[in-house]
Amino acid sequence: QKEVEQDPGPLSVPEGAIVSLNCTYSNSAFQYFMWYRQYSRKGPELLMYTYSSGNKEDGRFTAQVDKSSKYISLFIRDSQPSDSATYLCAMRGLGGGADGLTFGKGTHLIIQP
Amino acid sequence: KAGVTQTPRYLIKTRGQQVTLSCSPISGHRSVSWYQQTPGQGLQFLFEYFSETQRNKGNFPGRFSGRQFSNSRSEMNVSTLELGDSALYLCASSLGQGVGETQYFGPGTRLLVL
Numbered sequence: 001q002k003e004v005e006q007d008p009g010p011l012s013v014p015e016g017a018i019v020s021l022n023c024t025y026s027n028s029a030f031q032y033f034m035w036y037r038q039y040s041r042k043g044p045e046l047l048m049y050t051y052s053s054g055n056k057e058d059g060r061f062t063a064q065v066d067k068s069s070k071y072i073s074l075f076i077r078d079s080q081p082s083d084s085a086t087y088l089c090a091m092r093g094l095g096g097g098a099d100g101l102t103f104g105k106g107t108h109l110i111i112q113p
Numbered sequence: 114k115a116g117v118t119q120t121p122r123y124l125i126k127t128r129g130q131q132v133t134l135s136c137s138p139i140s141g142h143r144s145v146s147w148y149q150q151t152p153g154q155g156l157q158f159l160f161e162y163f164s165e166t167q168r169n170k171g172n173f174p175g176r177f178s179g180r181q182f183s184n185s186r187s188e189m190n191v192s193t194l195e196l197g198d199s200a201l202y203l204c205a206s207s208l209g210q211g212v213g214e215t216q217y218f219g220p221g222t223r224l225l226v227l
Contacts, residue, residue, distance in 0.1 A: 034215065043117070043203055043218035044156070088156065100146060100158025100171055101216065 003027050006089055006104030014112050019076040023089035023104045026070065030091040030102070033065050035074045038086045038106065047087075048074060079111045115140065117206050117219035125225045131192040134222045138185050138206030144168075145187040146216060147179060150201040162187050163209045191224075199226045 006023045013019055021035075032051055036044035048063040050056045050072075056063045062075040072091075076083055086106040118137045126132050138145050146169075147159040158171035162181035179189040185206075191198055201223050205216035 036218075041220075041223075043220045046215055046217065049215055090156075100148075100161060100169055101156075102158070103148075103156035105155035 003102050004089065004091065004104040007107055008105055010108040010110055012110040012112060013079060015079060015081060017079050017111075019079050019083070019109060019111075021074040021076075021087050021089075021107050021109070023072050023091075024070055025072075025091060025102075027091075027093070027102070028067075028070070029093035031094050032092050033063070033072050034090040034101070035061075035063055036088040036090060036103075038088060040085075044088055081111045081113050084109060084111045117204055117217055119202075119204050119219040119222050121222060122220065123223050123225075125227065126194050127227050128194055128196060130194050131190065132194060132224060134189045134191075134202055134204075134224075136187045136189070136204030136206075136219060138187070138204075139217060142206035142208055142217075143185050144207045144209030145181055145185065146205045146207070147187070147189050148203040148205065148218075149173070150203055150221070151199075156203070159189070194226045196226050199224060 004025045035048040037047050038044045050063050050065050053065045053067045060077045064073040086108050088106040089104040090101040092101050120135045144163045146161040148156050150156045159173055161169040165181045176192045181187045201221040203218050203221045205218045207214045207216045
């Protein structure tokens with residue numbers, strides 16, 4: 001079993017829809033959870049960053065972490081064609097120093113105009 | 114503030130050659146991490162440098178190495194290239210203060226090994 005599982009998609013939804021992206025993980029040591037957006041031929045761009053369980057909202061984006069279920073989600077409201085990209089979840093533990101992030105393989109999202 | 118820059122953006126090499134990639138972090142950032150991204154394996158952590166010292170290392174063979182200079186710029190070297198080394202190599206920088214900080218990625222260097 002991989003440490004982080006993420007459905008690769010593609011996930012295709014019409015413009016304006018609510019998008020739900022998810023990751024599951026197996027390592028209970030993970031405490032910090034991130035969502036990155038990656039456009040084709042670009043580096044990942046940090047979207048959301050949360051610590052431990054709970055919700056965090058930033059504009060049209062909401063990140064949820066459920067540590068008891070080892071499950072994290074990213075919701076995108078009022079989706080736009082410019083949201084079309086690959087979304088990567090990433091996580092890390094509390095290790096001293098900056099431990100490398102563990103990533104999901106990414107979900108390819110397509111927003112249809 | 115300028116973002117993370119990586120050079121070159123594209124490279125074509127042949128098997129057995131070696132390659133050096135360069136990364137300049139965001140000004141003030143002292144930690145540089147390197148990742149390999151492939152369609153099959155996704156993003157995988159290579160290593161992290163802080164204050165010219167390797168602080169953390171992923172599960173890659175010794176052919177992959179790196180270093181960091183006093184100005185925090187970092188280089189990554191891959192020796193004896195194999196076809197499977199074809200990938201997007203990403204550099205990420207952070208302040209280096211440790212727990213809880215976020216990493217900011219550069220655009221990557223796309224390496225093709227023929």
